[in-house]
Amino acid sequence: MTQCNRRILIEQAGGAERLRVVEEAIPDPKPGEVRVRNEACGVAFADVLIREGLYPGVALPATPGYEVVGTIEAAGVGVDEAMIGSRVAALTVHGGYARYLCVPTTDCVNVPEALSSAQAAAIVLNGLTAYQMLVHVAPFSRLRSVLIHGAAGGVGSVLLDLARWRGIQAYGSCSAGKVDFVAAKGGIPIDYRAADVAGEVRRLTTGGGVDAVFDGLGGTSAARSFKALASGGVCVLFGAQGAMQAGRRNPLKLAEEFVRQPRFSALSLMLSNRGIAGYMIEAWKQTRPDLYREDLGTVLALAAAGHVDPIIADTYGLDDAATAHAAMNAARHTGKLIIDPWRMAASTTPREREAASNGPSVSKS
Numbered sequence: 001m002t003q004c005n006r007r008i009l010i011e012q013a014g015g016a017e018r019l020r021v022v023e024e025a026i027p028d029p030k031p032g033e034v035r036v037r038n039e040a041c042g043v044a045f046a047d048v049l050i051r052e053g054l055y056p057g058v059a060l061p062a063t064p065g066y067e068v069v070g071t072i073e074a075a076g077v078g079v080d081e082a083m084i085g086s087r088v089a090a091l092t093v094h095g096g097y098a099r100y101l102c103v104p105t106t107d108c109v110n111v112p113e114a115l116s117s118a119q120a121a122a123i124v125l126n127g128l129t130a131y132q133m134l135v136h137v138a139p140f141s142r143l144r145s146v147l148i149h150g151a152a153g154g155v156g157s158v159l160l161d162l163a164r165w166r167g168i169q170a171y172g173s174c175s176a177g178k179v180d181f182v183a184a185k186g187g188i189p190i191d192y193r194a195a196d197v198a199g200e201v202r203r204l205t206t207g208g209g210v211d212a213v214f215d216g217l218g219g220t221s222a223a224r225s226f227k228a229l230a231s232g233g234v235c236v237l238f239g240a241q242g243a244m245q246a247g248r249r250n251p252l253k254l255a256e257e258f259v260r261q262p263r264f265s266a267l268s269l270m271l272s273n274r275g276i277a278g279y280m281i282e283a284w285k286q287t288r289p290d291l292y293r294e295d296l297g298t299v300l301a302l303a304a305a306g307h308v309d310p311i312i313a314d315t316y317g318l319d320d321a322a323t324a325h326a327a328m329n330a331a332r333h334t335g336k337l338i339i340d341p342w343r344m345a346a347s348t349t350p351r352e353r354e355a356a357s358n359g360p361s362v363s364k365s
Contacts (some may be wrong), residue, residue, distance in 0.1 A: 002307055006341065007098030008321050011061040013053030019064075019097075019157065021318050022228040029076035029102045034083055036103055038070040040121035041096040042338035043316075043324050045152070050094060051325065059093050065096020065339070067124035069117040071173060072108070087111045089124045089300065091292070093282055097321060099341040106150075106289060109296045112304035120300060122310035122336035126154035127299035128292070129281050130214075133236050134162050135295075137277050138212040145210040147201050147228050149217055151187055152178035152334050155238070158299075158308055159214055162187035165307045171210065173197045181334050183307075198227040226274065232273040266304035309334030315344035 010021045029035045047064035049055040065144045069089045075081050088108040095101050095234050099303035111120045125187035134140060146163055150156045151172025163170040164186035190200050202209055211229035215221055216239030268277060285292040302308045313335035316324040 005098060005100045006318055007063050007095075007101075008065070009061055009063055010051050010317055013051065013060060016051070016322040016329065018051055019244065019321045019325060021301050021321075026100050027102050027265050029074055029079070031077040032079065032105055032106075033076040033102045034072045034079055034088075034099055034108065035074040035076075036070040036088065036090070036108075037073045038068050038099055038101060038341050039087075039097070039117035040069045041065045041098075041339040041341065042067045042121045042125055042154075043328055043339060044125050045328070046093075046125070047097075047133075048325065048328055055094075060113050063095045063097055065098065065101075066091065066093055067121055068092055068096040068101065068103075069111055069124065070123040076102075077107070083108070085118065089120050091128065091281070091285055091296070097318060097339055097341070099318075106293075109293050109300065112300055114304040115300065115310075118312055118315065118340070119303065119310040121338055122154075122312055123158060123299055123303055123308060124296065126336070127158050127303065127310075128296050128307060129155050129238065129279070130158035130162055130283070131295055132216060132284060132291075132300075133238060134159060134166075134212075136291075137236050137279050138234055139232070143168050143211045145171070145205065145230075147171045147173070147197070147210045147213040148187065149173045149192075149197075149213070149215050149221065149225070151182045151189070153216070154336055155216060157181075157185060157311065158333070160187045161308045161322065162302075163187070165302070171201050171204065176235070176330075178334060196224075198224045201228040205230070212236060214238065215260055222276070226272075226276070228273045231273045234277050236277050236279055238279040238281075239278075313337055315340050315343065317345055319345035331357065338345070 002021045003094050006021055006023050006025045007297050008019050010018050012144045029064055044066045046055055046066045050058050050062055050064045053060055072086050074082050075084055090103045090107040146168055148156045148159045148170055151160055152174045160170050172182040172184050173190050174271040176191045178187040190197050198300050209228055211233045212229055213225040213228055213235045218239055273318040303310055313333035315338045327333055
């Protein structure tokens with residue numbers, strides 16, 4: 001079978017049915033790039049936003065895929081050929097749902113041997129987000145307690161691991177079905193459907209509140225998060241999942257979230273002695289590239305040492321990417337959904353699966 005690249009292409013915004021597989025020539029790396037034979041790609045909420053045509057700076061048609069792990073098999077002009085054969089992780093933002101892709105060398109971070117490619121892919125985006133927010137955005141040196149919204153999710157579960165590692169008391173909002181998961185990671189679970197989360201946090205902290213809140217919901221959730229803060233605390237906003245419904249954009253919900261979202265004035269923040277901070281991983285990567293590589297290397301090392309536990313909920317092939325997005329929309333899973341670009345659909349024959357698994361030999365461009 002002639003080798004070619006297979007990737008997902010989204011031409012128009014919409015639901016999971018918009019994901020389709022295309023076949024094309026294997027790309028050649030440009031100067032300063034390497035070609036990666038992709039082994040695992042995480043499925044992220046950002047991929048859903050790309051599919052819906054809502055992700056800033058990514059126009060359709062586009063290939064989703066925010067994070068990849070694979071082996072460098074070709075080097076572009078100006079790249080040290082000693083990199084060929086290295087297994088690396090990269091934050092790609094888009095383009096990851098593919099068997100092959102070209103990545104700038106500055107985006108590549110070596111993956112420890114102790115981690116499988118799927119395990120590493122499960123924490124590139126989520127782990128880097130959690131680590132940078134906890135260490136650089138929140139008042140890390142004096143954190144004693146934190147509230148994590150969506151604590152059983154990708155970023156939330158890593159925040160639980162990091163908090164446990166550093167001896168920080170974590171409170172985690174979650175659904176009733178994920179209470180045991182949050183507790184197993186050392187957090188105190190709060191069922192957000194059964195209790196007022198901010199009120200429960202204040203009760204559990206005898207009125208004191210927490211030093212930081214990590215809120216990926218956005219919109220109206222920010223006001224509730226702010227109420228859970230202790231004096232001197234900060235609410236870190238890093239997402240807008242609250243504006244979506246079952247993984248789809250909902251114009252009425254978007255409008256409602258916009259109208260009802262809290263308005264903080266400089267005076268109100270000063271008088272409350274509490275703060276609001278924003279975090280967007282792509283902006284941090286662009287403005288702090290050295291910190292991106294250092295922090296991603298640290299997160300991968302923490303996972304290899306067992307301090308961060310990358311949990312994989314399920315693995316899909318490119319042909320089943322729509323099923324993966326449907327699972328993401330339903331939000332019933334615990335852990336990370338992974339795309340294995342070499343995994344064939346169940347309908348393929350054994351010969352087709354064997355041929356597909358045999359990638360080309362490592363080469364130099």
